Amino acid sequence: MFSPPVSKEKYYYHAAKRFMMDAQLLRCRAAIHVEDKDDIVFWSNIFKHFRPNDRFHFIAGSRNERGHETRGVTQCLKYVKYLNPKFFICIDSDYRYLLQEQGIDVKHYIFQTYTYSFENHHCYDKGLNELCYRITTLPNNVFDFHQFLKEYSNIVYKLFLWHLYFLVADPKRFSIADFNELISFQWQRRPDIRQNGRHELNKLKGRIEQKLAQLRKNYPKANLSILEEKYQKMGLTPDTTYLFIRGHNIYDMVYMLNREVCKKVLRIAKDSYSGSQQPPHVNLFGYRNSIDDQLKKNLHFGAYPAIRKIEEDVHLLF
Template identity: 30%
Template sequence: MAKKMGKRKREQRRRDYDIRQAQHEQVIERIPLERGCKLIMVYVEGYEDVAFWRSVFDDYESDEFMFEISVPLRNDLAKGKKVVLHLAEDPEVRDTLFCIDSDFDYLFADQTPVSREINRTPHIFHTYAYATENYLCYAPSLHNICVKATKNDTNIFDFEKFFADYSRTIYPLFLWYAYSAQIATPNIFPLIEFKSSVKLNYLEVEGNGAETLAWLERQVQRRLRSLRGQHPDIERQFPAFIEMLGKRGVTPENTYLFMQGHTLMDNVVMPVLEAVCDKLRYMSISRINGSDRRGVSLVNEQSNYNNALQDVRSALSFNENYKECFLYKKLKHDIERYLDALRRAQPDYNCRKG
């Protein structure tokens, strides 16, 4: 049985490699490179990750290296972290990088087989934040998202303060959720319950969301009472767990960077952005309607403004203003260290163009 399983695994890897080789050859034909210029393939988990990692590797393209961001092609159409890690194990892979969401693997260090593989494989890069979505939702960048969507640069909401307050509010529940994941007992506090406890159903823009956060605090306390009643001994383990998380950069004020990415984007950040953008659009329209323009001139101005508007989710999905995040700097360091090692291993790169 073991031999059959090993044979099937080798055959699957061979099929995967054939597919990758075909894709690689197509890329070589499509992208003209000067002689000696190194093309490095970069495989990511899914199509929604391509734009993020393209932005990351844009900073490293030069006369030495070119990068091609792609999703692994497989006959079974499978995608995701497991597929990428499976390909990374293939000893026949050359000039290929693998980029994945950290999930909890960064926070839990070498406590799981996956985290050990990630931390010890130089051509695997991970986000450090829970996922790419957490970077897209980086609080200092969100005002710019509103400007792109509404074409109104009036600063009516302090996103950094709000998400620091939001993070402090959910931090106790985050500890329960992360700890249950660490001890591989997610039924203590599963994702669906965490999500329902930390999502925002609305935002009161006035008061910088204070009313919304007060409502959220009541939700959190209600859930905490329930968890403590069901598992009265769990919190005794938290001091050591909090210390471990702190060494990885987690604080009560930045918890949002380490929570599940889709929950953050879909159930927290999007409701906040929609509420703020609604206010900004209303302000712009009121300003236009209150101007001296009349008749055709007014209609044209209204039309010009409406045509300039952008979908909020689209603007957020292509956000690139997260590179000052302290976690991103860790990712940047990993990439630079890898490329430096590549240069030392092959110092004769000569990719000068023109």
């Protein structure tokens, strides 16, 4: 006998109910729908830290109303009407936090990163100088990630304000793709880490200053001072811009810089030994994968506003 198709609303209502039942069967505090498998590592670390006695059932993707396995923020947000303390979602903020998108908050059972994405948290600058030691067992005396990211942020800050201005006024005039291309290093094979990346930063600065001059000429009446004041109150400053731009770009940049730092540190150590004498450390086979592992462990709770906002959300819900 023919059965009529289930409405979209009923479909997601029953799916949400099923997730809650699964969590209950697994003796978990709640079911959590995230954007993808990679997000689980970040959010599970968050809840393990703030709710160490609770277990959670993570869902990295689900079938849409047409029966197709689907991931991403759009799929997460389809459950908005059916969220509660037993079933909630965790998403990357993208620009939602800065643009103050309505309804994206813990009161509606939505956790967000407050940075562009979870990758930005893993790239928090204060913890990066120690990664080399954890990967190679040798100290990093050749590169200062804190200083590099501070300079990088200051270079791209004004351009980011223009980008946010156009996201509201007219996105086509300065698209997300155009902005991301301008702020990305054009490395062919590997970054130049000499003088703390000075050559790379100067190239980036020249390209961005050229774009800024063009924007000022074409839009002389644009006043960004009000936007600047507004966003500073939200944590966006010349030093912290790297936390609010596309996280994947920042993560890839930090990964590649770390790879070069590890190579140089190991090369210096090797050159300091002569003949057949064996260095007292091990050049880890496949250490490039270790960089990824160690970056994902780079979380600094309570150290900066975005991570503290997540902590506040956890306390509000529980």
